[in-house]
Amino acid sequence: EPEVTQTPSHQVTQMGQEVILRCVPISNHLYFYWYRQILGQKVEFLVSFYNNEISEKSEIFDDQFSVERPDGSNFTLKIRSTKLEDSAMYFCASMGGETQYFGPGTRLLVL
């Protein structure tokens, strides 16, 4: 069964460093999303992406964040200068029909 994959599964970085989180959505899906979940809190929407552009973004998704679909398969989330409060689990999702399928997540720890 097709699934969304994410790499890396864990990443530790120093505050101020740039990180790139990678996702491979399900191949025939056209809508892509990033969400995050701070430990013990709810899953929060960050950004949606369709037709090679952002269709909606939340207040969390400030100028430090960017997304890209550099080729036909990868979908990336870049955090330019990480802050301590960016520590969270980041989930990628892609949508087929009405259902969003989530990847296993990348656990980001900013020190």
Place this chain on the structure above:
Amino acid sequence: SQQGEEDPQALSIQEGENATMNCSYKTSINNLQWYRQNSGRGLVHLILIRSNEREKHSGRLRVTLDTSKKSSSLLITASRAADTASYFCATVRMNRDDKIIFGKGTRLHILP
């Protein structure tokens, strides 16, 4: 703002019993979905119910939706140890794009 809120926050039951979790939301929706998350892991889609549906079944799962009360329930019958997880309801707003709004979740623990 629209928000799914699950009730209870935590639930412990004996294996074999039925587990019921409830969800309330605030605004009109296109559909409501339930997801499961094992500790520290990804989100697994369980079931989707559209706004014009009242009940849906999938295996041991039964979901109801009452749009007049803006509420939904998830029933897991004959619970198993493997059902131990957090369960989230998630809504997609009416006439908006498809971002999902998640609730805080119910932590379900199945006792052996």
